[in-house]
Amino acid sequence: MTERRFDASLARPDRLGAEPDAGGTNFALFSDHAEKVELCLFDADGAETRMALPDMEGGVWFGYVPGIEAGQRYGYRVHGPYAPEAGHRFNPNKLLIDPYARQLDGDVAWTDALLGYKPGEGDLSFDDRDTAQHVPKGIVTDPTYDWDADRALSTPWAETVIYEAHPRGLTMKHPGVVKADRGTFRALASDPVIEHLLKLGVTAIELLPVHAYLQDGHLLEKGLSNYWGYNTLNFFAPEKRYLATGELKEMQDAVRRFHKAGIEVILDVVYNHTCEGSELGPTLSFRGIDNLSYYLNAPDDPRHCYDVTGTGNTLDVGHPMVLRMVLDSLRHWVEVVRVDGFRFDLASTLAREGDGFEREGTFFGAIRQDPVLRSVKLIAEPWDVGEGGYQVGGFPWPFREWNDKFRDDVRSFWRRDEGTKGALAERLSGSPVQFDHSNRPATSSVNFISAHDGFTLWDTVSYDDKHNEANGEDGRDGHDNNLSDNMGVEGETDDENVIAARKRRARAMLATLILSRGVPMILAGDENGNSQGGNNNVYCQDNEIGWTDWETGREDLAETVATLTRLRRDHPAFRPTRFASAPAVSWLRSDGTAMSDENWADEAAVFAMRLEQEGEVALIVINGGDDDKMTLPEGEWSVIFSTEDGTATIENGVLSIGWQSVAVLTC
Incomplete structure (x- = not known):
């Protein structure tokens, strides 16, 4: 040399x-x-x-x-x-x-x-x-790139529809993508994928971690691998497996293509820990550079890492130079790659200071005043595994938050759990108990019924229990409280009646998601009835178990999603920006009269949410039970959407609504 x-x-x-x-x-x-x-x-x-x-x-x-x-x-x-x-x-x-x-x-x-x-x-x-x-x-890398006329889309939160996807798994089985490109950014931003997202009405794709990450030795020994990537090795370098060319330019090309299609790119980022694990883990970077500065160590015994992430270590973002590294990394992805926002994994960890979670602490203050970062989309996963870590509703503006209460209550209602109408009404209203405070907007809740972690939508209606045997942990991993229902048969079946019932419930759940106040997030593949075979923790399944299946025979669910997102775009009443100025809301029983406190706990399966804004009146009618009827308020009502075509009809002021379905009416 x-x-x-x-x-x-x-x-x-x-x-x-x-x-x-x-x-x-x-x-x-x-x-x-x-x-x-x-x-x-x-x-x-x-x-x-x-x-x-x-x-x-x-x-x-x-x-x-x-x-x-x-x-x-x-x-x-x-x-x-x-x-x-x-x-x-x-x-x-x-x-x-x-x-x-x-x-x-x-x-x-x-x-x-x-x-x-x-x-x-x-x-x-x-x-x-x-x-x-x-x-x-x-x-050594020169990040210079010709962005031509590319500009930030800055889609308003009220108009945002998020699609959560694995950067590799989304395209590994896509029949329209060139085989040699599958699993890479080149495939991710290919014409077939973008056309599909536009058809669905998606405005933002949220990608699981793209930072360079470590393949866990214990997984490799079992013939498995780290698929999700929540095991960061470096906060500035992209994971090279996702690059067909091996060059950063490929990712920049993908972002530019998404922007030209009107789709924002949001990155799931992991700044709460690194792949080096506990003090017994490998020395690859931070530990050997300055263990005492980069990591939190037990205050009474600095030999040991202080772990509130469940991964062995916790990054010390309270240290000014570590905080600077995190902010520099975020700005790098915004300024060099031009992504549009971030979802922060285990975000409660980032807010931990001497007295625990601090919503007005250093990390949030630094981002909120940053001239680059304050203008992009910021989403918190509002929990970690430490004491006091569950903080849904506790993050400051401009952060939005994943809302697992929405997931749980929607699943419970549609599987016919008793006494869940009131909880569902809360979720339809944007979860005001959690978010209507501190001048937070009605778009604070990121609503979802499934995400990468847990059952897919189709598995939620197909399995009573998790089936994680392929993970090699004897079924000990993954959540046990899935709030799922196999509807009579565990797993895949040829019974057409069971399949039809599962589709019916899936459509009702998708309608609840997209019509609720807040920001809807759809898990990639849910629009096609994608299944993971009942595995609710595919973190180590970089194979057909974890990859999105594009040929399920259930692709008609995508039409439901497309219709619902179009309905959401066309009617501002379904996407208010503020709780205070939201359309007037009232709740009706099946006889058309106002719901009383006692009615929320009764067995009646039909109720309606009445919305009124700028002269437009709309009803979202929910039927969690069997075929039923609802007496409509006075007016010339018409059905503009039903999850079951032809089953929602009006005669003499009475709506007939099919079992386990949702209908939308306007007057």
Whole structure:
């Protein structure tokens, strides 16, 4: 390799990562407790050249190397105390990935040499085996891209319909996608996929994690893999399996294509933990760079990680430089890749401070004032596994929140659980108990009946119990409280009556989702009746169990979704922006009179939500039971939608409505 020297006159500590320019590249890495940091450059043959970064300010080690261009492979070795009982785990024998690397070359090759300690001798021991051949290298990357006339769509929340999809699984079985491209961003933004989303009325695609992530060693040993990707290795680099070309440009191309179609791109991001796990996990990046700064450690014993995520570690976003890394990462995806928003995994963890969850804390304050991030869509998964972690309704504006109460109450009502009418009315109203406070809008709740974690919609109406045997955990994994109903047969069946009943309930649940106040989110494949065979935890199933099936024979459900999203677009009463200015709402019994408190607990299966706004009056009629009738209020009513075509008819002011169905009327 050509001999390299640093140029101190061009070195900058304020730009972290590897920043190339016309003359070379500036390298900068934060490590507050390091004693020396070595930049490691690798040539095409894997030969390594080590250069100690010459300068340090405020814990940022930096140096400018002339002649280094985009494409250069690199990593770091960080020297400092190996004192686990004090929280320090420096080990320069372990090659470390730059947290700011924008692209990675290679995969983690699992070996116990990745541990900072000697296997079998406990984490207080020290392992001196070199890991350069086992760890991906960062790639110096020039993110320049010609965005042409691309611009942010900024679709109003009230008009937003989200489609949650796996970036790989969505296209692996798509018959209209070129086989060689399946599972990549090139396939994701292909014409057949975009046309399908437009037909459904989708305005935003929300992708499971696309950050580079680690394949868990214990899964690989069982012949499985980490499919979902909630195991982040790097917060700036895309997962290379999703790139047919291996280049960031492919993802930028995909975002531009989605934008041209009027579809926003939202990324599911995991800033609450990393893939390095507990103190017994591998040393790949953050742990070896500065364990005490990047991770929360037990305050009374810093040898051990403080874990509120259930993954072994918790990222310390309370540390100003770690918070800066998270914000820099978010801005990178907005400014360089032009995504339109984020869904934050286990977001309660990000709000934890000394006294627990703090809705007005540092993390939220930083995002809310950020000139780039404050204008994109922000969605919280409002819980974690720590004490006080369940915080549905507790996040500040402008965050929206996943609402699992909506999922549970809608499932309970449609499987005919007693005493659930009142709960369903709450969800139809936008869950005001949770969200109508602190000047929050009526779009605060992200409503869903299924998501990547749990049963699909079709499995919700096809299985009483989970069937997770393929995961190799003897059925111990996954939720047990699925609020599902197999409708007479467990799993797949040829019985046409059972299939018809399942479709009927699925259509009613989709109507409830899309007509409710808030922001509807549809799980990819639910519009086609996709099944995972009763597996409600396909995190490790990168195969036909986890992939979206496009040829189920139940594709007619997609027509229901398309009709409902069009109805939502055409009638503002179904998508108010504020609770205070929402259309007047009243609730009616099946005899047309007002619901009383006692009526919410009775056995009557039919009730209606009456909406009035700007001269338009609409009724959403819900029938959770058998064929029934409803006396309509005075007026010239007409049926504009029914989940069961032809079964909702009006005669002499009385609506006949079929069993387990939803109808919409206007006057």
